[in-house]
Amino acid sequence: MSRRAPPRPELDDDWSQDALFARPVRRRPADIPPPIYHTRLRDRSAVAKARHAQRNQLRHLASIVFMGLLLIAGILLVVRLLSSFEPPPPDSGRVVNLLSPEVSKSGVQRAPTSAPFIDSPSTRPVEAPPISARSALLVDMGERTVVFSKNPGERRPPASLAKLATAIVALEQAPPDTRIQVPESATSEPSALAGLWAGDVLTLEQLLYALLLPSANDAAASIADGIGGHDYTVAQMNDLARRLDLNDTHFANPSGRDADDQYSTAFDMAVLAADAIDRFPLLARVVATQVYVIPGGGANRAYSVRNLNGLLWTYEGAIGVKTGQTEEAGGNLIVAAQRGSRRLMVVLLGSEDRLADAETLLDFGYRALAARG
DSSP states (O other), rough: OOOOOOOOOOOOOOOOOOHHHHHHHOOOOSOOOOHHHHHHHHHHHHHHHHHHOOOOOHHHHHHHHHHHHHHHHHHHHHHHHTTTTOOOOOTOOOOOOOOSSSSSTOBBBOSSSOOOOOOOOSSSSSSSSOOOOSHHHHHHTTOOOEEEETTTTTOBOOOGGGGGHHHHHHHHHSSSTTTEEOOOOGGGGOOSSOOOOTEEEEEHHHHHHHHSSOHHHHHHHHHHHTOOOHHHHHHHHHHHHHTTTTTBBBBBBSOOOTTTBBBOHHEEEEEEHHHHHHHHHHHHHHHTTTTEEOOOOOOOEEEEOOOSTTTTHHHHHHHEEEEEETTTTEEEEEEEEEEEEEEEEEEEEEEEHHHHHHHHHHHHHHHHHHHHH
């Protein structure tokens, strides 16, 4: 039994291989994906637009900042112009020397130094008070006037009176609670020692008591080392002399030891002492102290220092300020006393009996002021 072959599908009469290649295939544009390079071009264009927008934002921000700075500058300029109409603040860095014999630019008459303050025979003794000092000055601290003088401009060794300058520049450089370690070099200072031990740490205030009461050279060396060193301290002391118009004063060391280029006068020392106790309440308190105990603690030792100014125990109203004595200088002393509203100060250089000379001049001064009324 024979099988019949399946019928062949009917073919399009027009179909042929040649016809297939001869007729183009038609597609819609949407069916054709865009070329790759078209996509890249669109991406670069978007980035460029974004960068352009960012640059515009930065320019806008920069213009805002610039306008703000201009506004601030304008405000500061207006404030400066307005403040220029206010009186200038006082110059705290300049100390006016009211004891100078010259007339200041502001019209303040400064005290003469060539003659005593009291010229009337009814109030002035026929003879000047007898004193042994080579140079002396008696000053009314309230009026800044000279009551009595003897060779006030004679240059002489200041001895330990120079320590007042050391104390002043120390407080100008550092606060009183500054901690200073005693250097090894301080323990080798000659004479006048507080017995400080190398390595002990004291405050500047404690060292000032050791400096000004027993006139300790080891305290002077410690302070100088703590605020910048020996040479720096001496430079600051001489700068202080310049600022105070101490034209006959030059310092060579912080302790006041005799040196060829270290000298001062009774007049200059009066100005220096007045600056110390008027400008620095701490120094006024220190020089008026009879005995001070520096407490120990930790590895530190305790120290007790006693004021060498005997008038603090014997003269009514005595309030300091400093003693000094060397072989070349002789006996030097600055002492101030307060009675009522009157404060007098005596400066003695080269005295054979400085305590007696100081009492003589202070008594003379209070009698003269009482006689004047």
